[in-house]
Amino acid sequence: MLTFKEGAVVAGNKYTNAIMAACQKAYGDLDVVVTAGRDGKHSPKSYHYVDRALDIRFWNVKDKPAMAAKIRSLLPAYFDVVVESDHFHIEADATKEQ
Structure with a gap:
């Protein structure tokens, strides 16, 4: 199931929709929790x-590198999946998009 952390602000567009769809497919029966979109504190750029x-919680994921690779494989080549301290940071990198 896909849920949103209280206060998460997420715009529905081709990038965020692709991220959420890939996470739902990769997580299978595990819950997908979006913890941040345009809300929160992030680097200036x-x-x-x-x-x-989007940031996606991974508390319920045992093998984080394997899950990151699985999510990455479900997205176009211009997406990056980064394993942070308590979540996956997934972005559509504009410098790689063609």
Whole structure:
């Protein structure tokens, strides 16, 4: 199931929709929780602020690198999946998009 952390602000567009769909497919029966979209504190030039990035909770994921690779394989080549301390940061990198 896909849920949103209280206060998460997520725009529906081709980038965020692709991220959420890939996570739902990769997570299978595990719950997918979007913890941040354009809300929260991110680096000044973060793709969060232009609706090209989401943070996804991974508390329920045992093998984080394997899950990151699985999510990455379900997205177009211009997406990056980064394993952070308590979540996956997934972004559509504008410098790689053609």
